[in-house]
Each structure stands twice: as structure tokens, then as C-alpha cells.
Amino acid sequence: MAHLRLAWVLSGRGWADCTVSDKQAKDEVTASYITAAPEGLLTAVTRLIVGETECRAQFEAEPTAFRWIFYRDGTNVWIRLLELAHGSDHDNKGTEIWSTQQNIDVVA
Template identity: 90%
Template sequence: MTAVTRLIVGETECRAQFEAEPTAFRWSFYREGTDVWIRLLQLARGSDHDNTGTEIWSTQQNIDAVARAVIRCFDEVAREYGESAYRGKWGEHFPRTELEALRTAWREHRGDWAAPWTPSNP
């Protein structure tokens, strides 16, 4: 969620990694305008370089669609499991702060993506 929030507020490249010891799954995000390229790599170890990983999925999406999908996903997890059961299932507190930061950034910036291109608004 933090990576997607960073994209929304203007970063052009960021990553997130999930450890599935010893394997790791690394998400790379690249944004240009309203487009986001997403690449998911599986790595033998979390410290490995991207070049050693196997790409298991990639896509190009609109930043709005990416933000909405992540928000919907975590909203659904909260509804299905509840925030207290989330910790029992995944060993971590539900990322409520990160979810609300993403939701806020999306609401504040989504109008930016609908603005027509002009020389003063490239």
C-alpha cells in the first residue's frame, strides 16, 4: 500500500517486497503520467538482485485502477477476517494506517489524472 501511495503522490519508481522465506516476491512499480507498469519477480532470496529473479507477472494499468484495486482488496480482507483476526492469520496488525493513507492520497489526487493535457499541465 505504501508503494502505491508513493506513486499516487508523484514518485515514478518504487518497490515492495514480501518475504516467503527463503523465497521473496518483489513488486516493482514504474509510473509515467497516469500509466503504471507493474512487474512481479520471484527471487530465491530477498537480498538477490532483480536480474536473478523470475518474472511471474507484469502488467500496465492506469494509476486510478491500481489504487482502487489495492483499496478494494484490503477493504475486503478487513470485512472478511476482521482486523483482530487478521493478526491471528498473518501475525501482523492490520495495516489500517497505511490503508487510510492510500485512500486519502487517492481521493486527493484522483482529480489530477482527469485533468486534460495543456502546456501548463503536462
């Protein structure tokens, strides 16, 4: 299974830069850290661990948003990261900027 890394760095007043990578690709997104972005991501991962098969988290970058979509099938997790022009947009309006398939233990 591929390596998974997430780095969260405060980059200015109210903002954080997030870098996500595996052995195949890397991408950087911005999040307002005055939102519940970190908690939302941790909640989604927790829901996967307890057996949910699909969950989401969202980073607000005002007006852009970055939506994390997690799909679980057995011990495999597929993660898609979408960039959306507006946080209220449907998934199909987003552009996939990064994705990976990992074992649930790696994601946890």
C-alpha cells in the first residue's frame, strides 16, 4: 500500500496550508482554520474506522472549498479530494485534484 502523509501548517491570520501526498502524487490546499476543518477531517476518519462506507469533510477557503470524500470497502479506503468554486456546490461540479487508495489502518 502507498504511503500517506498530511501536513497542516498555519500560514497567516486565519489560514492554514495543507499538503497531502502518497507515493504517486501530492497536492496543496488552503483552509480557514477558524472553521471546523481539522475536526471535520478527524470526524470523517473516525466514522470510517467504525465502519461507515462513505463520508465527507470540507475545508473552506472562501469562496473556494476543498471537499474530502472517503469511500470504504472492507479494509480499503478510496480518498478523493475535490476543488469546488463554492462550498455549496454539488460534488459533480468539483475538479478532482488528488486521490488515493489506502488500507484503513494507514488512513487511521
